[in-house]
Amino acid sequence: MFGERLAAGLAATAGRVEQPPGPDGAHLVAYWNGRETEDLAGDGLSAGHTLLVAHSDIVFPAGTISRRPFTLAEDGDTVTGPGVFDMKGSLVAVELAMELLSRTGATPRRPVRLVPLGSSGGAGDTNLTGALGIPTVDGLGPAGADAHGEDEYASLSALLERAALIAAFLDTH
Known part of the structure; x- marks a missing residue:
């Protein structure tokens, strides 16, 4: 399903993709090296990395x-x-x-960790990291409306613009 497709897509550019077990099934963690620090040790705690959190349920x-x-x-x-x-x-x-960075020969400035949780209960929301005092950027998703509603939609052109914005952010921050 979506998790397997996402893992396969991320594996094309990530240094490593793992699917550790969680209470509601496997989670997904993707790791990319950065220009300033190489870290594929897997601890996810090295100073200066960028953490991207989300939920995939x-x-x-x-x-x-x-x-x-x-x-x-x-x-x-x-x-x-x-x-x-x-x-x-x-x-x-x-x-x-991440594909855009890869195709242009660019590397994120810092190591990047993507952690989309399979069952969020709100845990993928950046308000949690912000509340801990961690510098947090939110709102990089697609343009659209009616989240969780019968008429939920998203714009593909805006999705491509957001992807370019994310790539530029990771390249420079």
């Missing part, structure tokens, strides 16, 4: 995806379906950003 009842599958609208820009705005669009933007 969706909050819809079982069967919703079958009833409302991913759809590309006639305008060629609007995608609809459960989770396209919150949170899968953000994860795709990160995947595209």
Whole structure:
């Protein structure tokens, strides 16, 4: 499903991708080296790394995806379906950003760790890291609306713009 596809996409650019067990199934952790510090030791605690957190679950009842599958609208820009705005669009933007860096021969300035949790309960939200005093950037997901609603949608063109923004941020910060 989405987790396997995301892991495969991230593995194309990441130095390492792991799927450690969690209480509700496997999680995903992707590691990229940075220009200033090489760290693939796996401790995730080295100074100066960038931590990207997210959740990859969706909050819809079982069967919703079958009833409302991913759809590309006639305008060629609007995608609809459960989770396209919150949170899968953000994860795709990160995947595209890392591919953009790779294709242009760039490397993030600092080591990067992406940790999308399979079951969030709010744990993927950046308000938790901000509350701990950790410098936190939020709002890099796609443009769209109606998160968790029947009319949830996201814009593909905005997703590409956000991916470029994420790549530029990781290249310079």
